[in-house]
Amino acid sequence: AHGLLASFGILWFFLTLSVESSVIPIRDVIFEHRLYLPSVGAFVAFSAGAFYFLDRAKIKNLSAAAAILALLTALPLGAAAYKRNYVWQDEVRLWEDTVKKSPRDARARNSLGLAYNKRGMTDEAIRELKEVLKLSYGYANAHNNLGLAYLRQGRLAEAIGQLRLAVKFDPGYVDAHNNLGNAYAATGMILKAVEELELVVKLAPHVGEGHGNLGNAYAMLGRTDEAIAEYREALRLRPDLVDTHLNLALAFAAKGMRDEALRELEIVLRLNPGDGEALKLRASLTGR
Numbered sequence: 001a002h003g004l005l006a007s008f009g010i011l012w013f014f015l016t017l018s019v020e021s022s023v024i025p026i027r028d029v030i031f032e033h034r035l036y037l038p039s040v041g042a043f044v045a046f047s048a049g050a051f052y053f054l055d056r057a058k059i060k061n062l063s064a065a066a067a068i069l070a071l072l073t074a075l076p077l078g079a080a081a082y083k084r085n086y087v088w089q090d091e092v093r094l095w096e097d098t099v100k101k102s103p104r105d106a107r108a109r110n111s112l113g114l115a116y117n118k119r120g121m122t123d124e125a126i127r128e129l130k131e132v133l134k135l136s137y138g139y140a141n142a143h144n145n146l147g148l149a150y151l152r153q154g155r156l157a158e159a160i161g162q163l164r165l166a167v168k169f170d171p172g173y174v175d176a177h178n179n180l181g182n183a184y185a186a187t188g189m190i191l192k193a194v195e196e197l198e199l200v201v202k203l204a205p206h207v208g209e210g211h212g213n214l215g216n217a218y219a220m221l222g223r224t225d226e227a228i229a230e231y232r233e234a235l236r237l238r239p240d241l242v243d244t245h246l247n248l249a250l251a252f253a254a255k256g257m258r259d260e261a262l263r264e265l266e267i268v269l270r271l272n273p274g275d276g277e278a279l280k281l282r283a284s285l286t287g288r
Contacts, residue, residue, distance in 0.1 A: 005045075005047075016037045140170035144163060163179050177197075178200045208238030
């Protein structure tokens, strides 16, 4: 009986695993969720083997044997879980561990580069993202992330080069177009910035930040009415965009629309009471 049960468990494990593991290539060869269903068979086979051993050893005190078996099982599993939890507690640590185990995995290295970027570890991010592009040159997301890292270092020409590659390899990549538009604006290439940001708004009309950035580009060109329209649309979609409220106030002030500017400034100061630029603009409009 124990042999039949163990055989069933082994058969169940391989049968359920075969649904995903076959001659058809899959993206993630090792992924813990692929074992959720097959593991039932492994547990059945292990339990059958354990009871077979107890029967053969003629152990009378089954409760004590079960307790010892549970302890022997729980201790190594608990230690492994504790070790993995330490890794999973920190995004950088997690991806560093993944890259250590899979150094040629471009996605893992890209995720590590992004984690470094978020942490402000820009030099490390650039190093890692360059490794990604050695493995997979046409990886648009890696080009975008490398462009962002260069932007943080003020290396605008290199940032633009990487962001251009990102949109070349993925023409519908909204974030890359948005970042490229902002990079153009930072270098004074405002017409190119407008071109990119208009494309962002076309591709993702429901993203408030895109409208806000396009408004900024219009304002740089002195197209104040168009800037105001974009700011208003951005705030309709995302009323919490503090910088956009401030930019709208500046646009209203430039048009001589004092009351409208003050209304926007009140919103800015409600959302961010210590905003120095908003306080300065309000003082200039009110004379106090």
